[in-house]
Amino acid sequence: MDTNAQLWYIIREYIGNSEERGLDSADLVSFLLELSFHSTGKAYNINTLSGIQRTIIRDLADLGLVKLQQGRKESWFIPTKLATNLSISLSDTSSRKQEYAVVETNFRMYAYSSSKLHCEILRLFARVEYQLPNLIVGAITKESLYKAFQNGITAEQIISFLQQNAHPRVAERIPTVPENVTDQIRLWESDLNRVECIPAHFFEEFPSREVFEAACDHA
Amino acid sequence: MVNAIKGLMISCDVPMAQFIINMNAALPQSQKFIIHVLDSTHLFVRSDVAGMIRSAIAEFREQNTYEKPS
Numbered sequence: 001m002d003t004n005a006q007l008w009y010i011i012r013e014y015i016g017n018s019e020e021r022g023l024d025s026a027d028l029v030s031f032l033l034e035l036s037f038h039s040t041g042k043a044y045n046i047n048t049l050s051g052i053q054r055t056i057i058r059d060l061a062d063l064g065l066v067k068l069q070q071g072r073k074e075s076w077f078i079p080t081k082l083a084t085n086l087s088i089s090l091s092d093t094s095s096r097k098q099e100y101a102v103v104e105t106n107f108r109m110y111a112y113s114s115s116k117l118h119c120e121i122l123r124l125f126a127r128v129e130y131q132l133p134n135l136i137v138g139a140i141t142k143e144s145l146y147k148a149f150q151n152g153i154t155a156e157q158i159i160s161f162l163q164q165n166a167h168p169r170v171a172e173r174i175p176t177v178p179e180n181v182t183d184q185i186r187l188w189e190s191d192l193n194r195v196e197c198i199p200a201h202f203f204e205e206f207p208s209r210e211v212f213e214a215a216c217d218h219a
Numbered sequence: 220m221v222n223a224i225k226g227l228m229i230s231c232d233v234p235m236a237q238f239i240i241n242m243n244a245a246l247p248q249s250q251k252f253i254i255h256v257l258d259s260t261h262l263f264v265r266s267d268v269a270g271m272i273r274s275a276i277a278e279f280r281e282q283n284t285y286e287k288p289s
Binding site: 142143146191194195196197198199200201202203204205206207211 | 221222223224225226227228229230231232235239254255263266269272273276280284285286
């Protein structure tokens with residue numbers, strides 16, 4: 001998911017919760033839309049806002065959408081780029097994904113990137129072995145995947161991440177990530193859920209088969 | 220008269236079922252938790268042992284892993 005989609009997901013949840021906390025969602029939505037028309041980096045006086053809008057501003061400051069500034073007599077809020085991007089449609093691909101990862105059939109992974117963020121992301125589910133100035137070498141192992149699954153990352157998320165960030169060299173290959181790797185990731189995920197527990201009742205000593213059939217039909 | 224017993228139904232594959240039955244057999248009589256073995260992939264156990272079964276399986280799984288020292 002790109003940044004905008006993630007942001008909107010959080011905002012949707014926030015609007016959903018606002019009803020329970022006594023904040024009128026219509027006010028909230030109209031204020032959010034107003035906010036997206038403000039210019040980034042320009043300070044606006046908080047006194048121009050109503051009480052409800054001040055509460056909203058405080059929540060948005062926690063999320064990182066606006067910056068609060070305290071003057072001597074007045075306080076200001078400054079919308080960040082995130083806030084003004086709210087009104088841009090979700091299909092905006094201005095943040096182009098860089099393609100950098102190659103996955104081999106022997107579970108080795110090479111990422112042609114020097115970004116620390118990429119290194120940390122890969123470290124989440126793979127064992128990073130070497131980090132060179134322009135290359136990150138790693139391996140997808142059972143232990144590293146178990147750690148990822150325990151952190152709540154699903155196999156589908158890992159596989160789609162690898163597919164979306166595939167290096168142009170392997171992008172032409174169909175499928176982009178080798179099938180044995182994707183199958184093995186899914187198998188290791190299901191290995192964690194081998195036993196399924198269902199609360200149940202056990203009925204025994206039915207006097208006759210008819211009583212049993214009648215009970216089944218009733219259920 | 221029909222007896223009704225409240226418990227947990229476990230649905231798994233054959234090796235896991237055998238592992239649980241084995242674990243049950245190793246426990247002293249007062250702690251045995253299987254109420255009934257339905258077939259090779261389903262068991263009926265006491266409700267409070269779900270966590271214990273999960274942790275026993277996780278321990279068994281961890282015995283077969285090797286982490287390369289970095």
